[in-house]
Amino acid sequence: MIVFGVFLVLVSAKACSFRRVKVKKNSNAENREKFEINNENHVLVILHVQKTGGTTFNRKLISGLEGDFCELPSDSIQDKRSNWHHSSCKHPGKNSTWLFSRYTLGWPCGVHPDWTTLKDCARRKLRALDGPSREGRKLFHVTTLRDPIDRFLSEWRHVQRGATWNRQHLLCNSRKNSVTPCYSTEKWTNVSLEEFMACPTNLAYNRQTRMIADLESIGCYNGFASHDMRVPNKALGRHLLESAKRNLENVDFFSILEYQKESQQLFEATFRLKFSDDWEYHKTKTELFKNEVELPRDVIDLIKRDNALDIEFYDFAKELFFKRLSEKRIPLPQE
Ligand SMILES: *[C@@H]1O[C@H](CO)[C@@H](O)[C@H](O)[C@H]1NC(C)=O
Numbered sequence: 001m002i003v004f005g006v007f008l009v010l011v012s013a014k015a016c017s018f019r020r021v022k023v024k025k026n027s028n029a030e031n032r033e034k035f036e037i038n039n040e041n042h043v044l045v046i047l048h049v050q051k052t053g054g055t056t057f058n059r060k061l062i063s064g065l066e067g068d069f070c071e072l073p074s075d076s077i078q079d080k081r082s083n084w085h086h087s088s089c090k091h092p093g094k095n096s097t098w099l100f101s102r103y104t105l106g107w108p109c110g111v112h113p114d115w116t117t118l119k120d121c122a123r124r125k126l127r128a129l130d131g132p133s134r135e136g137r138k139l140f141h142v143t144t145l146r147d148p149i150d151r152f153l154s155e156w157r158h159v160q161r162g163a164t165w166n167r168q169h170l171l172c173n174s175r176k177n178s179v180t181p182c183y184s185t186e187k188w189t190n191v192s193l194e195e196f197m198a199c200p201t202n203l204a205y206n207r208q209t210r211m212i213a214d215l216e217s218i219g220c221y222n223g224f225a226s227h228d229m230r231v232p233n234k235a236l237g238r239h240l241l242e243s244a245k246r247n248l249e250n251v252d253f254f255s256i257l258e259y260q261k262e263s264q265q266l267f268e269a270t271f272r273l274k275f276s277d278d279w280e281y282h283k284t285k286t287e288l289f290k291n292e293v294e295l296p297r298d299v300i301d302l303i304k305r306d307n308a309l310d311i312e313f314y315d316f317a318k319e320l321f322f323k324r325l326s327e328k329r330i331p332l333p334q335e
């Protein structure tokens with residue numbers, strides 16, 4: 001099924017070509033309290049959607065900010081992946097953490113907690129960690145987004161290499177959930193794209209929308225008929241999208257993998273912090289793969305059809321991102 005060529009790049013670029021999506025005029029972003037790293041009530045919470053550049057973002061926050069706001073473990077060699085764990089990011093002069101993330105706290109809410117899981121869990125974990133005294137504790141959510149077709153292919157390749165996320169909690173209404181599994185083996189190593197796509201309960205489908213939406217509002221995972229993550233039910237799809245869009249508007253910052261430079265500028269302008277190095281766009285493994293391998297058009301069309309929520313969500317996210325850039329007088333990317 002695999003033919004060589006560069007055709008796919010074009011198809012994918014077109015798939016996500018810019019569409020006008022309305023963004024509400026009065027997003028309450030302006031009037032909201034701003035994150036202050038010196039305020040011990042303020043905590044930045046990373047909502048890390050798989051395969052969107054969240055690991056790199058987590059590392060940049062730990063070691064890339066001017067002002068040394070974090071400590072890496074003493075034996076750490078910065079570019080070695082494993083040694084980033086147990087990094088410590090404390091409010092200056094205080095003993096409380098300002099960064100709720102994988103590398104600073106481990107995965108206290110299970111791996112890759114989504115919005116619904118964090119809502120149930122993050123505050124509770126922070127209270128256990130830093131004490132109950134800070135009743136006025138404020139959580140500021142930040143997340144990373146990516147072109148949904150690239151993200152889906154990237155997740156497939158990652159799972160193919162042996163990745164699993166079995167330790168995810170999928171908390172909803174304070175209960176752990178699971179969905180009908182796609183495979184009975186321990187891992188899904190070497191899974192073909194056809195097999196990966198043939199599983200309707202694959203959480204890779206519409207992952208960005210689902211992870212940013214409030215799932216309590218649809219009755220948690222039972223809200224997905226037969227746990228079908230492609231969400232063929234239009235009414236459910238609309239509801240999930242609206243919820244994800246509202247939540248994204250309330251996220252204090254999000255980056256877009258395709259716009260690294262602008263993401264950095266937006267972060268710096270939003271939180272009045274500076275990074276010592278420029279965020280650079282590196283060719284992703286998925287891009288390299290796409291340059292080598294041409295996926296048939298019908299396969300791409302199916303991926304698009306079954307990730308329709310994420311495609312619309314990403315269009316909305318880009319529009320909101322550009323709006324936030326304009327508000328901060330950051331030049332828009334040249335498309
Ligand atoms: C600081 O916090 C850590 C846990 O994060 C705790 O083990 C330690 O006792 C605290 N130190 C002080 C001085 O409060």
Ligand SMILES: *[C@@H]1O[C@H](CO)[C@@H](O)[C@H](O)[C@H]1NC(C)=O
Binds near residue numbers: 189190
């Ligand atoms: C996956 O494929 C590689 C290369 O064909 C092979 O060496 C390996 O044993 C396979 N692994 C599993 C778990 O099937």
